[in-house]
Amino acid sequence: MAKSALLKSSIAKKYWMALTGLFLCLFLAGHLAGNLQLIFGDALQFNEYALFMTTNPAVKILSYLTYISILFHAIDGFLLTYQNAKARPIGYAKTNPSANSSFSSRNMAVLGTIVLVFIVTHMVNFWAKMHFDKNMPLMTKSIEGQPGMKQDFYVGTQSGQYYPIDQVEIGTHTEEHNHAPKQFKLVNKTELYHAQANVKITDLYKDLHKITMAFFRDAKYGLLFTIGYVLAMFALGFHLWHGFSSAFQSLGLNGPKYTPTIKFIGKAFSVIVPLLFAIIPLYIHFTK
Secondary structure: OOOOOOOOOHHHHHHHHHHHHHHHHHHHHHHHHHHOHHHHOOHHHHHHHHHHHHHOHHHHHHHHHHHHHHHHHHHHHHHHHHHHHHHOOOOOOOOOHHHOOOHHHHOHHHHHHHHHHHHHHHHHHHHHHHHHOOOOOEOEEEEEOOOOOEEEEEEEOOOOOEEEHHHEEEOOOOOOOOOOOOOEEEEOOOEEEEOOOOEEEEEEOEOHHHHHHHHHOOOOOHHHHHHHHHHHHHHHHHHHHHHHHHHHHHOOOOOOOOHHHHHHHHHHHHHHHHHHHHHHHHHHHHOO
16 A cells, blocks of 8 residues: 555555545535525625634634645645556556546546645635735625615624715724714724724624625626636536545445445535536526
8 A cells, every 4th residue: 555645654644535535525515505695695694604704713723624634635645646656657558447447536636636726716716805805895785765865885794784885984094174074984994983982883794795796797707717617516526426435435434334325425425516516606607
């Protein structure tokens, strides 16, 4: 048995590759549940989910575990593939790989690379904007007052909190003398303060829902982004097709009694989860 490039013990490598893979499957299921709100929920529900995922302490810990799992799973897999190729530099004169293995098992490294590239680009386009983009929009809501007249409000993170946009001062500079002072001021991108008392009132939602909709509905590149996302989900599905049941086998959780059930669950998971992920950008793009 080949030794891991990151772990000296092949047994440790086998267990860690399996455990990180299964942990990432749990992450996929949870992430899918949140993302489905883009179809079945509204903007507020999705932004509540985004806020929870970026501020809850327990979720933050799980996020760090997810990042570590992705890095370990990817790097160890790449280096192990390289070691196996180096150990057998000359192929057999006659081979028929399809006779003893599936397409997924033969191309796990390629499929994993596609998924990794997708994860990196996905984080740049959404996760990084959510955390670091100075131009990240805040969630707003238009409310009709008098017939035919609407006013725009920022949405606070507590239910029922709405603050007129025209009464919010951006930043900490003082108003010019010829302007009426505003009631609120925005500090640190999302913190809303009472302007005169300088007391924090609430936090405002970052509008990740708006960013997501704009990304897949972009007039120039929206269709290309949608197709790329769907193709990445195909690669993820094939990767899971072999990887899910293989992880249980690596952990020794197989046998005549359990293997058929594990394989059935694994195949169902590898089809349903990527399919539902793929439906989301298709729905967004084609329901403008």
